[in-house]
Amino acid sequence: MGLISNGTTVFDAGAMASGFGGAMTHIKTITVSSPTSNVQFVHGSSGVVLDSTYKEYIFFLVDMHHNSSSEPEVLFNFSIDGGSNYNVAKTATSFRAYHGEDGSGGALGYYAPTDGAQKTGPLPLSFNADGDNDSSMVAYLRLFNPSSTTFVKHFIGQANEVHDLPRSNGNYFAGYCNTTSAINAVIFDGQSGEGDSNNIDSGKIILFGVN
Amino acid sequence: MGLISNGTTLLDAGALDSGIATGAMTLLSTATASSSSTIDFTSGIDSTYKEYIFKFISIHQSNDGADFQFQVDTGTNTNYNQTITSAGFLAYHQEDDSASALSTHSGSAVLHQETGFQDLGRSLGNDNDQSLSGELHLFEPSSSTFAKQFMAVINEAASDNGTNQRHVTGYINTTTAITRIRFKADAGTIDSGTIKMYGIK
Numbered sequence: 001m002g003l004i005s006n007g008t009t010v011f012d013a014g015a016m017a018s019g020f021g022g023a024m025t026h027i028k029t030i031t032v033s034s035p036t037s038n039v040q041f042v043h044g045s046s047g048v049v050l051d052s053t054y055k056e057y058i059f060f061l062v063d064m065h066h067n068s069s070s071e072p073e074v075l076f077n078f079s080i081d082g083g084s085n086y087n088v089a090k091t092a093t094s095f096r097a098y099h100g101e102d103g104s105g106g107a108l109g110y111y112a113p114t115d116g117a118q119k120t121g122p123l124p125l126s127f128n129a130d131g132d133n134d135s136s137m138v139a140y141l142r143l144f145n146p147s148s149t150t151f152v153k154h155f156i157g158q159a160n161e162v163h164d165l166p167r168s169n170g171n172y173f174a175g176y177c178n179t180t181s182a183i184n185a186v187i188f189d190g191q192s193g194e195g196d197s198n199n200i201d202s203g204k205i206i207l208f209g210v211n
Numbered sequence: 212m213g214l215i216s217n218g219t220t221l222l223d224a225g226a227l228d229s230g231i232a233t234g235a236m237t238l239l240s241t242a243t244a245s246s247s248s249t250i251d252f253t254s255g256i257d258s259t260y261k262e263y264i265f266k267f268i269s270i271h272q273s274n275d276g277a278d279f280q281f282q283v284d285t286g287t288n289t290n291y292n293q294t295i296t297s298a299g300f301l302a303y304h305q306e307d308d309s310a311s312a313l314s315t316h317s318g319s320a321v322l323h324q325e326t327g328f329q330d331l332g333r334s335l336g337n338d339n340d341q342s343l344s345g346e347l348h349l350f351e352p353s354s355s356t357f358a359k360q361f362m363a364v365i366n367e368a369a370s371d372n373g374t375n376q377r378h379v380t381g382y383i384n385t386t387t388a389i390t391r392i393r394f395k396a397d398a399g400t401i402d403s404g405t406i407k408m409y410g411i412k
Contacts, residue, residue, distance in 0.1 A: 005213060008225030022234010023409055055268045055405060093302035093376045095313045110302055110313040117308035144268055144344035151269045154344035154366040156376070174366040174376035178306070180340050210266070211238050 025054070027207040035067065035199035036190075041207055042083040043184040050184055052147035054209030059143075059186065061159075063136040064203035066129060066190060073129055074137060074200065075122035078146075078153075078177050079185035086187045087120040092155075092175025100167035114173060122189055126161040126171060135162035136203070139171075146183035152176040153183050236264070240408045244401040246273070252408050253391045258353035260410030265349070265392070267365070267406055269342040272335050274399030276370040279332035279343055281394050283352075283359075285387045292326040293389070297381025305373035316379070324384065328395065331379055332367045341368035342404065345377075352389035359383040 002012035028048050030039050041059070043050035050057060064074050077086035094114040099106045114124045126137045139159035146153050156174040163169045177183060190200035213223035239255045256263060270279055282291035299316035320330050332343045345365030352359050365377040383389060394406060 003214065003222075005222050006225035023236040023238040024234055055407070056266060091304060091306045091374045093304045093311065093374055095302045108313070110311060112311060115304050115311060117304060117311075118306050148269055150340065151271065151342040152340050152368050154269075154342070154368075156345060156364055156366050172302070172376070172378075174302070174364075175304070175374045176366065176368055178340075 023211045024058070025209045025211065027057075027209050029204060029206045031204045032200050032202050035201055037199055038187050038189040039200065039205050040083055040188075041186045041205075042079075044082070048207065049209060050146060050186070051182070054211065055145050056210040057143045057146065058208045058210065059141040059188075060206045060208070061125070061137065061139040061141075061188065062204040062206065063138060065136045065201045066131050067199065067201035073124045073126050073191060074139075075124045075189045075191060076141060077122040077187050077189070078183045079187070080179060080181040080183060083185035083187070086122070086185070088183065089118045089120050089178045090116045090123060090175050091118055091178055092116045092123055092173060094171060094173040096172065097170045098163065098167050100165055105167055111171070114171060116175065118178060122187070123173070123175075125157065125159045125173070125188075126169065128164045130162045130164045130166050132162070132166075135166070137161035143183065143186070149180055149182055151180065152178050235412045237410045237412070238407060239410050242406045244270070244404045244406070247401045248395065250394045250401060250406055251391060255408065255410075256352050256390050256392065257388075260412065261351050262411040263349045263352065264409040264411060265347040265394075265406055266409070267331075267343060267345050267347075268404060269344060270332070270335075270404035270406075271342045271402050272337055272396045272399055273402045274396065275337040276334045277337070277399050278330045278397040279335060279367075279394070279401075280328035280330050280397055281347065281392060282328045283349075283383055283389045283392045285385070285390055287390075291328070291393045294324055294326055294384040295322040295329050295381055296324055296384060297322045297329055297379060299377060299379040301378070302376045303369070303373055305371065307372070310373070316377075322381065328397065329379070329381065330397075331363050332365050332377065333375070334370045336368050336370040336372065338368075343367040349389070349392070355386055355388060358385065359389050
């Protein structure tokens with residue numbers, strides 16, 4: 001049954017008509033409150049939607065914290081097989097602006113350590129973060145049209161971290177998953193700067209779909 | 212017909228009551244390209260919202276190396292030739308890792324009190340799997356006091372088989388209300404893709 005007011009359809013077929021309500025739909029929040037090696041969003045698992053329902057998905061990473069002194073980082077990758085493998089080829093750019101707590105730096109430049117050329121391994125959102133109790137990293141990652149089986153899948157993101165030096169690192173990154181297979185899972189992985197497995201101590205990752 | 216719950220009006224006269232909490236971002240219109248010479252949004256841009264966002268989803272153009280552009284106009288005009296001053300830069304990286312850098316936009320990529328179309332994407336690839344995605348923010352287009360600011364972030368699969376992350380900002384140097392916007396390729400057509408227009412409360 002629909003609901004029509006003054007000739008305008010407001011509800012029909014179990015959904016609010018276009019133009020009513022918000023365009024961003026909360027899909028899933030995963031809170032890390034004890035050490036974990038990674039956080040995964042897999043379509044069809046635990047209420048996660050990552051398919052053709054939305055043309056754009058946005059992940060917000062809030063106060064991601066490592067309990068590590070070895071310059072940890074948070075990396076991301078994509079899967080086309082429901083999270084069995086996170087190894088999608090990505091070509092990406094990255095640049096950063098940074099400024100030290102002691103006034104050092106204050107520079108802008110391309111940053112190769114967080115880019116990729118057909119890289120199947122994970123890409124860092126941040127690099128060499130600080131592990132002090134009050135240090136953390138925040139970011140957003142936009143993923144466009146992940147279900148397309150025609151086009152590469154673009155992503156655009158930004159992060160800020162308390163760097164180990166310490167300083168503020170503003171990282172800007174973008175690129176594309178060079179596959180025409182649908183992306184159906186995303187992983188955020190915590191590793192140290194040396195590449196050893198390391199835990200994400202705390203933080204929150206929130207996934208939205210954009211109508 | 213209205214809908215009243217426990218004495219509170221939820222909707223009436225075809226609209227939700229202003230006291231009903233909704234999201235701050237509202238989808239206003241969706242356009243789907245199909246070998247389109249232009250894609251225009253000619254209604255819905257007014258004082259209702261202080262900010263409008265246009266999202267570009269998998270824009271694919273017919274001609275290899277063509278640019279993806281926009282211009283705006285006032286009233287019911289269809290010239291799309293408002294005066295724009297803009298700036299921008301990109302980070303690029305080739306799939307074969309042969310080149311990567313941060314570079315300022317120059318030449319025809321930026322406008323200085325010019326009335327041509329503003330590039331958002333440049334030299335897009337037209338391979339079957341190549342496209343552009345991103346978004347453009349247009350602020351307070353109905354102002355009769357200020358120039359109209361815009362900011363865009365784009366990622367594109369380029370004709371030279373690399374990725375380009377573009378940041379474009381600028382202002383439309385008029386105090387007349389902007390009411391319409393046009394998107395097009397500088398050569399050929401927009402073969403496929405989706406452009407969505409949102410209003411931000």
